[in-house]
Amino acid sequence: MKAMLPISPDGTGGPSRQPLLEVIRVSKAFGGLMALVDVSLRIWPGQIKGLIGPNGAGKTTLFNLITGILHPTSGDIRFQGRSIIGLPPYRIAALGIARTFQNVQLFPGMTVLEHVLVGGHRHSRSGLLGAILRSPRTRHEEEETRARAWAVLKRVGLAEWADRPAESLPLGLQRILEIARALATDPQLMLLDEPGAGLNLMEKAHLAELIRSLNAEGMTVLLVEHDMSLVMGLADEIAVLDYGQLIAEGPPEVIRQDPRVITAYLGEEDEVWDAARG
Ligand SMILES: Nc1ncnc2c1ncn2[C@@H]1O[C@H](COP(=O)(O)OP(=O)(O)OP(=O)(O)O)[C@@H](O)[C@H]1O
Ligand SMILES: [Mg+2]
Secondary structure (H helix, E strand, O other): OOOOOOOOOOOOOOOOOOOOEEEEEEEEEEOOEEEEEEEEEEEOOOOEEEEEOOOOOOHHHHHHHHOOOOOOOEEEEEEOOEEOOOOOHHHHHHHOEEEOOOOOOOOOOOEHHHHHHHHHHHHOOOHHHHHHHOOHHHHHHHHHHHHHHHHHHHHHOOHHHOOOEHHHOOHHHHHHHHHHHHHOOOOOEEEEEOOOOOOOHHHHHHHHHHHHHHHHOOOEEEEEOOOHHHHHHHOOEEEEEEOOEEEEEEOHHHHOOOHHHHHHOOOOOHHHHHHHHO
């Protein structure tokens, strides 16, 4: 692969700022299958970085490595300059990395508000004993968690759905709820795994608007998305995986013309690529 300069938000690509997240020569083997091969990526504070690639390219595997669900076979992952390899998922979440799931993962029987309360609990410090004894500190933390959950629901436009069972929401709102649950942990980096999958055009427009406005408020985003017009309309830089290898990285207008990328997508539905070429 041709080496490319990382694009930092100040446009210089220079070393003036530290990447928020750095994936350094990461490989992941599942038995004999190499899901990721020597992948390096940088995500700069304030970026919306797109991560695309055909089915099975390794995108979700990379999310699982970043969030500590899986451990790399080799390589390093650094968040704010510190290696997070070997940390359990709850510690990585507490450092400020949140995610959504490719297949919506909501809890049956729980309301919209309860989902966001669960997200907010990473902030609670009083622990199990406090919860059992219901100390003043615990009660104070519960009130804070509730207030934050309501603020998040209002922020994403789900407040009026707060008491509904999450599974009763249309898919578009379920995906927004996953983002809300992630937001409740007050992250600095959001990993979104195909948030547009299964959504209609209006739902996608709503989603895009939410991602854009969160980013405008300072949220850094790594966005995996198959909908080319969605990801190319949002991301300032796109990395492309194919069979576990990073085959291209650059601004959307360069990526959509890249012959290696076009070849990687041959065989995908035509509309995917028609949309990409705009
Ligand atoms: N836990 C696992 N055990 C074994 N193989 C796995 C595991 N997770 C993923 N794989 C394999 O690793 C490869 C990459 O899968 P991954 O889910 O990361 O791809 P993806 O880019 O997210 O694809 P999609 O666009 O379909 O979601 C695939 O060949 C997949 O079958
Ligand atoms: Mg995936």
